Amino acid sequence: MKGLRKYIPPFAPDQSGAAAVLYKLNGIIVICDAGGCTGNVCGFDEPRWVIEKSTIFSAGLRDMDAILGRDDRLVAKLVDTAKKVEAKFAAVIGTPVPAVIATDYNAIKKMAEKKLEIPVLTIETTGMDLYDVGAEKAYLKMFKTFAKDGLTVEKETIGVIGTIPLDMSDLKAADKIEAALKKEGFKNIYCYGMGVDLSKAEAAGSAFKNVVVSPAGLKAAQYLKERFGTPYEVFYPLVSDILQDEMKEQFKDFEGKKVLVIHQQVIANSIRDEIHRNVNSDVTVASWFMLKDELKEAQDISLMEEDQFVQLIEQGNYDVIIGDNILKRAIPNFKGMYVGTPHFAVSGKM
């Protein structure tokens, strides 16, 4: 049945993806909600929040704010906070409440920028899309707002787009990617979404190339290519890290098998490539999140509903499934080999 989840809890929503992209940039991040969405973003979807101070706020909307559309009060609160908290920009991130009352984000931006001396971004998330949709909007807005023109391209500088914890499921992913790319001769590695501050977003135009590690980063990479001519590649450099045992065994258990890889598209594709490099298998990628046409193979599957997922496994005759362990709840009768691969946006587990 459409929308019904009997076994698998909901995945990270778009506002969590957007907040994660902006998290390290030293801006005032306002989740435009009554409090619960901020609680979810911080208490569940943002693992960095418990280990470092951050400037995330809830708008603290109340029923009359929503009913009367009191955007002026939100702006006044934002101005008050900007006087008290040092920040380089402010961002207002949408949730279901502003989606229902059709909040005019452009008006909020204009009203706030008149009173503030810092740029104001608005990300029109709704809480009804998934994290990658919010992350995609935020990456794009981040580069459109902050990337500076006229910088010299540096051969030793590389951008990595898509490294939020929701995608990487590992808080050390930026360090590991940096180490991997340093081996290839790059000196300045900018992991957008995890490791870098606002100055690196401003310097995006100086990158020699970009690597896209999540489908949510693709549009931003395309935008940077159009604006600065920066080429990009799409792959995930840490497959060996998430499938250590299988890599050691050179995927010999996968030989001649029918394999289903369930993850975000770039990681899933890179896992498929790695399997194909080692053995002959029939590998299909499936994702609950965005499947970009340009990265998709004909047999790949977009997962929308829990029932559809259960049916796919029951009828697909897969020998091996690679995916987050929480998905196993829905398929207790699957008798093949299940390789647990965390996806933080799915289970909230690293």
Add this chain to the structure above:
Amino acid sequence: MKKEPYYITAENLAAAGKDNIPAELISNTHLIYSSPATLSFNSPGAEGFGVKRAGLAIPGSVMLLVAPGCCGRNTTTLSELGGYSDRIFYLMMDETDIVTGGHLKNIPQAVEEICKCTPSMPSVVMICITCVDALLGTDMERVCRKAMDRVNIPVLPCYMYALTREGRKPPMVHVRQSIYSLLEPMEKKLDTVNILGYFAPLIETCELYDLLHQIGMKKINEISRLKDFDEYMHMAEANFNLVLNPEARFAAQDIMKRLDIPAAELIRLYQIDKVQNQYRIFTNALGTSFDDQKYYDEAKKAIDELKAVYPDTTFAVGEAMNANSFELSLALIRYGFKVAEIYASLTYEDFVYIRKIAKLSPETKIYSNLEPTMLYYDCSEEKIDITIGKDAQYYHPDCVNVPWNQDIQPFGYAGVKKLFEELKHSLDCFDKEA
């Protein structure tokens, strides 16, 4: 820019009065800072009981959360707590549903499907709805009746409207009313009482059980101790309800109106003489008495033992715990300890404690966890020995901490005794480690 957290001393706050509370301490005048210290404010269900967990208090019930996916996101954690993963289901809304209300038509079928997939038929299906349906003005009672026709078991609405948290009937008040709304009139039993207010039982050693036995109560009902739905329905036999948490007042009033069961109210206190007074007033009103000397002495002993070993202890008191921050702080100050800092959301009702704190400890600093400048709180500026509350621990991570946020509820002398024993035990352990 000062980069300092806002605070006000108890003396200045008392002098300003409850009609002049500084805006920094009023949550709806500023953005709500989100730190680990505010998690229980923004997301009460992240730890302890929020609406979802509370809504499952009826034995054998299951819940269908009808909402955008984001509202159910943190429920993964809740599901992992014992027994909840098989009891919470989701019907996720999309943008079309907001426009057409199409999700409402699907609820009866969804209820039918979840009843089919549970190992045994649930006793009740709670339909939990959120801010979106609050704004859409959904008549969930009507939808529940339609669902009930499909499954022939009660289907109840449960409102998780965060937008109304500071209104007349906030979510945690509403859910308390919902979970008792299935009770139907029954013949009264004079020796039966219901304890209302919490979703977990009182600590086993609580003297309130003895008190109630002494005044002739043989059956003491707490929803969390009931084995099954039948026992739950027999709560309607009670002679009276005892309300231990003001958030259950509405539920008690509703039960009075529908089932003619009157209610009395007691509150959780940590000032031992006030605990004694409260019991005296309560038993006098019932025309009886309660010999509480033994319990009083035990609690007093626990306080005295802490005071004897750690006489100069300085406390910081938070709000994410089983106490009113200001009442507990006043109790500690009256016992001779120093309370340097309190982190709490202030209400008008708290001024009764603020004024007394101001007289005894005028320099006590009062902060709001929710105020944006708390970003700049620096733990090195005040020497604190021990913190109470998980939020207070966030500000002083290297101090001894007693979280005091357990599900099992401390109350009365037993609560006082347990707290002071835990404080002493934690300080003893810290000393040993040092």
